[in-house]
Amino acid sequence: MKVAYALLTVGLALVVQMALARYAVGGRWVFDLVLVGVVYAALYWGPVAAMWAGTLGGLMQDALTGSVIGVGGLAKTVVGFGVGLAGDQFVVARPSVRAAAVALVTVGHRLIIVGLLAVVNQAWNGVPWAAVLMETGLNAAAGFLAFQVTDALPGVILQTRQRRRSSLGRRRW
């Protein structure tokens, strides 16, 4: 079930990524919501679910961008494994800490991809640090929003239910 949730999360992230990227063509706004989805899956459902999510999300991205299939898949699998294990070992509960994890992972993920592409293409093109910085900021912001909403949602639903119940109670009285 955890794996199914993780795959759904990454699928949704991919759809949102492509829908939003339509308004950000040209490389000015660089973000990777699939990566955010993988980190989310790793922190909520553990390394196994996150690895499957990373594999599927990365392969889909590779296939859709015409890149060497497996590069993004491997990078995201590594991320899912690493973050999942770290999430099991340490308490990463606050949304701001989780967003910081997303930022850290974004840099690592980009370095893995640049390294793998250098090996595959037998050419080193350097690290596009400006793009990495932009991606790190936007991914962290998206992660913070996702974690904040997920954390706040149960409380909001509970409050709404309680309010409704108390108003019904008053009506009966």
Next chain:
Amino acid sequence: MRKSRRTLVLFLALSSAHLLLMSVQVQARSGMPLIQAAAFGVLAGVQRATAGFADGVRSFWSDHVASQGVVAENDVLRQQVIALEGQTQAQAALVGQVHDLERLLNLQESVIPPTLAARVIGGDAAPGALTITIDRGAADGVEPNMAVIGHAGVVGRVINRPTAHAAQVQLLIGHNAGVGAITEQSGAVGPVRGGAGDPPLGMDYVDVLKEVVVGERVLTSGLDGIFPRGYLIGTVVRAIKGSGDYSEIAVHPAVDFSNIQMVLVILARPAGTDGGS
């Protein structure tokens, strides 16, 4: 303990599978068309739906909420339409004259290729890929390598095999993109390639003896077999004569790639495909 070992085994298995997949492609020197087609086929429908939803919300907003100043804008647009109609008639007259001259000189008549308007329904699946998805595909006559233009100039070309109602377009500013080009005044010929930094286009192999000037327009040369001759690519913003045989030419693209909503697919078959061009 057993759980962590299972996790590690799964990690190693998935990583090995990825490495195997990569090595197969590197050895074959090609991608995996089946996987690509399947992934694109699955997501093209979803993209069409999300784009339809987003456009619906936006048109509701613009039609019913943010419609202030529409009357004034309408007047301006009417005036622009009249001016453009005049220009179109002048251009049509010029085309007629060109055809007459071609007939007189016994030249092969130049044909204006048919175009197909398409809506952009999706962007990059991964950052930095610089591709867009359009809502026209094989059912509309779109084929791989067909040229795609915008109202300002060249946008890119169709890559991979389109699905029935969607196609993927590689933008000209992408890393592996290129187009045969010619400068309008100096007549310097060379390929323009994307991914050049700032500005994102660079013109290669331009003879150092050609006097390319800043501000000169760069057009498609038609030599690549994909883009018909004469479409605007951009403007020269830097022309430096190096010590070697070639000048360093930087080109600012005519198209604003950060805001592409509609494009035109040129339905002429690229050279080298069935039917020829």
